[in-house]
Amino acid sequence: MIGPAFDLLLALIVIAVALAATLGRDNFGAVVFFIVYGSLLAVAWTRLGAVDVALAEAAIGAGLTGLLLVGALARLSRLEVFSPKPPGAGARALCALTAASVAAVVAYALTGLDPDGGGLTETVAADLDRSGVQNPVTAVLLNFRGYDTLLESIVLLVVLVGVWSLAQDRHWGGAPGLAQHARPDGVLATFARALPPIGLLIGVYVVWVGTSEPGGAFQGATILAAVWLLAAMAGLTDAPSVTRRSVRVIVIAGPALFLAIGTVGALAGTFLALPPDHAKRLIQVIEAGLTISIAATLALLVLGFPQRAPP
Amino acid sequence: MTDWLLIIAALTLVSVAAALWRVASGPTTVDRMMGAQLVGTSGVAILILLAPTSRSGWAALDVAVVLALLAAFASIAFVKAVSRDGRGDPEEDA
Amino acid sequence: MSLAALFTVVFTSAGLFFFIAGAVGMIRFPDMHSRLHALTKADNLGLGLIVIGVMPQVDRPVTALKLVFIWALALVASAVTAQLLARSAAPPDLCEDG
Numbered sequence: 007m008i009g010p011a012f013d014l015l016l017a018l019i020v021i022a023v024a025l026a027a028t029l030g031r032d033n034f035g036a037v038v039f040f041i042v043y044g045s046l047l048a049v050a051w052t053r054l055g056a057v058d059v060a061l062a063e064a065a066i067g068a069g070l071t072g073l074l075l076v077g078a079l080a081r082l083s084r085l086e087v088f089s090p091k092p093p094g095a096g097a098r099a100l101c102a103l104t105a106a107s108v109a110a111v112v113a114y115a116l117t118g119l120d121p122d123g124g125g126l127t128e129t130v131a132a133d134l135d136r137s138g139v140q141n142p143v144t145a146v147l148l149n150f151r152g153y154d155t156l157l158e159s160i161v162l163l164v165v166l167v168g169v170w171s172l173a174q175d176r177h178w179g180g181a182p183g184l185a186q187h188a189r190p191d192g193v194l195a196t197f198a199r200a201l202p203p204i205g206l207l208i209g210v211y212v213v214w215v216g217t218s219e220p221g222g223a224f225q226g227a228t229i230l231a232a233v234w235l236l237a238a239m240a241g242l243t244d245a246p247s248v249t250r251r252s253v254r255v256i257v258i259a260g261p262a263l264f265l266a267i268g269t270v271g272a273l274a275g276t277f278l279a280l281p282p283d284h285a286k287r288l289i290q291v292i293e294a295g296l297t298i299s300i301a302a303t304l305a306l307l308v309l310g311f312p313q314r315a316p317p
Numbered sequence: 318m319t320d321w322l323l324i325i326a327a328l329t330l331v332s333v334a335a336a337l338w339r340v341a342s343g344p345t346t347v348d349r350m351m352g353a354q355l356v357g358t359s360g361v362a363i364l365i366l367l368a369p370t371s372r373s374g375w376a377a378l379d380v381a382v383v384l385a386l387l388a389a390f391a392s393i394a395f396v397k398a399v400s401r402d403g404r405g406d407p408e409e410d411a
Numbered sequence: 412m413s414l415a416a417l418f419t420v421v422f423t424s425a426g427l428f429f430f431i432a433g434a435v436g437m438i439r440f441p442d443m444h445s446r447l448h449a450l451t452k453a454d455n456l457g458l459g460l461i462v463i464g465v466m467p468q469v470d471r472p473v474t475a476l477k478l479v480f481i482w483a484l485a486l487v488a489s490a491v492t493a494q495l496l497a498r499s500a501a502p503p504d505l506c507e508d509g
Binding site for chain 2: 416419426435438447454457461465470492499
Binding site for chain 2: 008009011012015016019022023026034035038039041042045046048049052053057060061064065068069070072073076077079080081084184185186187188189192193194195197201204205208212215219220221225229232233235236239240
């Protein structure tokens with residue numbers, strides 16, 4: 007009886023926060039409510055038993071996206087961008103109708119789901135021993151549906167290229183973002199010196215444990231990217247120029263490794279097939295590569311496009 | 318014990334609701350970031366309370382670790398954004 | 412009720428008390444700096460007492476270490492955030508050392 011009451015309360019709060027984020031008039035309020043939404047949604051996912059998703063939500067939704075949006079908003083206010091004219095009543099009615107229809111379809115689909123599992127749980131469990139890992143989510147992401155994960159990592163690369171394309175010609179070759187500085191003996195700099203080793207430990211732990219417990223490459227990579235960005239925000243380290251070869255190699259390495267392993271599998275039979283006796287090692291190698299690349303890509307995405315002239 | 322922990326977690330949600338009120342009405346932007354900080358910490362507390370009860374067991378503590386680690390970052394980005402040139406430190410005085 | 416259960420009940424209630432106190436302080440205190448004071452009490456004491464309260468329920472000793480680790484992380488993060496937020500809102504003539 008208490009369980010459903012807690013869930014109901016949490017659901018009501020989450021809906022209220024979502025409404026506050028989307029219906030408010032000021033951008034800063036929307037951003038703060040969005041960050042709050044991420045934290046609460048992580049609790050909701052945990053309550054539903056989806057700990058891998060909760061890890062991703064806590065890392066990306068409450069952490070990295072908050073960082074990104076606050077920085078973007080600050081940049082907007084400094085540039086004195088004029089707000090465009092709000093859309094007319096017809097456009098708003100059309101949007102409301104589309105959103106309501108999508109919500110209705112999703113609600114209908116959700117009510118048709120069997121609440122006690124079913125679905126693909128048995129199918130995955132039947133083949134779990136041959137997948138090389140014990141965590142069914144990792145098995146699906148990196149083995150059974152490795153195709154999707156490969157494409158997702160390439161999509162991140164495309165996004166990065168898109169962000170870089172916003173740079174002005176005279177800035178190309180310079181470092182992304184503006185140079186940050188902080189008081190050298192202050193609280194921020196000390197925090198930024200103390201936290202990255204701990205963040206590194208937690209990030210590697212989350213990736214490593216993802217083979218048997220909830221975790222994974224995306225979550226670990228987000229943690230690594232976030233603590234590196236903290237060091238950059240405190241001025242302890244500066245972003246490298248985006249035209250440097252080492253930057254490009256690191257960003258491409260993960261998807262390229264994944265693609266290479268998949269192609270070797272194609273020569274032996276099926277593209278992206280992992281032989282069961284080597285599956286665990288291969289998955290660990292792929293995850294290591296993906297973690298490094300995704301961490302670098304996410305950090306570069308948050309930093310933005312080059313805004314300083316090359317030295 | 319499960320029931321008791323869920324009751325405490327539900328009451329912590331009430332403090333979350335209070336923090337949300339502060340986010341909505343805080344006269345200054347710092348007030349709103351403080352509300353977000355309180356929601357983050359309350360989320361960590363709720364996750365710790367839910368861990369002995371949840372379906373996935375104590376793996377939920379990893380979510381609490383990640384949330385505790387990253388919850389402060391938005392506030393740090395905020396204080397940098399409101400510093401004098403947008404890239405500084407509130408402790409570097411004018 | 413067993414000793415472990417009683418321990419959990421007492422300490423989680425104490426932790427909840429500090430969270431509610433922090434939330435009430437956030438609503439009722441008159442200005443930003445006193446609200447920050449209320450926030451940090453919830454962060455430190457509230458979370459700490461809840462961690463202590465949940466300790467008897469752990470399954471392995473390493474989980475207890477993880478709980479303490481979470482608390483230490485939250486302590487450091489909230490202390491840093493409180494300092495920075497307070498400084499960013501303080502009028503310049505209030506900072507004494509410059």
